Amino acid sequence: xxxxxxxxxxxxxxxxxxxxxxxxxxxxxxxxxxxxxxxxxxxxxxxxxxxxxxxxxxxxxxxxxxxxxxxxxxxxxxxxxxxxxxxxxxxxxxxxxxxxxxxxxxxxxxxxxxxxxxxxxxxxxxxxxxxxxxxxxxx
Numbered sequence: 001x002x003x004x005x006x007x008x009x010x011x012x013x014x015x016x017x018x019x020x021x022x023x024x025x026x027x028x029x030x031x032x033x034x035x036x037x038x039x040x041x042x043x044x045x046x047x048x049x050x051x052x053x054x055x056x057x058x059x060x061x062x063x064x065x066x067x068x069x070x071x072x073x074x075x076x077x078x079x080x081x082x083x084x085x086x087x088x089x090x091x092x093x094x095x096x097x098x099x100x101x102x103x104x105x106x107x108x109x110x111x112x113x114x115x116x117x118x119x120x121x122x123x124x125x126x127x128x129x130x131x132x133x134x135x136x137x138x139x
Contacts, residue, residue, distance in 0.1 A: 004079035005130075006039040010096075012074040023070040028104055032064075032094055035078045036110070044129050055120070056113045060089065064106040074098045085130050088112050088119035 016027040040057070041047040051057060070076060076096045084091040089111045096103045114120045122130075 002081070004081050006035070006043045007077065007079045008035055008038060010034070010076045010078055012070050012072055012076060014072060016070075017072045021072040025066060028064070028066070028096070029062075031076070031078065031096070032062075032106060032108070035080055035094060036092070036108075039080055044126055046123070046126050054115055056117070057110050058113060058117075060109045060111045062106060062108040064104055066104050067102045070096075070098060070103050074103075076103060082130055083107070085122070085127065087121050090122070090130065 010031050012023055016023050016031075018024045037048050040051070048057070076098055078094060078096050081093045082090060083093050089109050091107065091109045093105070093107050095105045111119050112122050
């Protein structure tokens with residue numbers, strides 16, 4: 001796999017954990033969405049607060065494998081690769097590691113939709129920006 005298109009660190013906070021201090025798995029999905037939202041804003045210049053005024057980017061499919069638990073205080077390195085850009089959809093792979101340990105990996109497909117929820121083509125500038133970073137998915 002090539003270098004990720006986008007990456008950020010996420011410290012595991014108290015709010016992410018169950019009483020045993022382990023990340024409660026639904027919180028990982030919040031972290032995933034936070035990274036996608038930051039990717040659209042910081043890497044693509046297409047922030048969700050603008051998108052959601054007239055369109056949407058719902059997740060149509062997601063498959064996640066939780067490999068090892070994460071604990072309060074861990075520093076997770078989240079990485080995102082765009083593996084496919086279609087006319088109205090985008091598929092990405094994301095991983096979270098802590099040091100050399102893989103904590104989770106996920107693949108998801110987003111769909112660009114209009115105000116009534118019907119798929120619509122991605123804006124051309126976004127397509128150009130994403131295409132310059134699209135990774136080949138070898139896994």
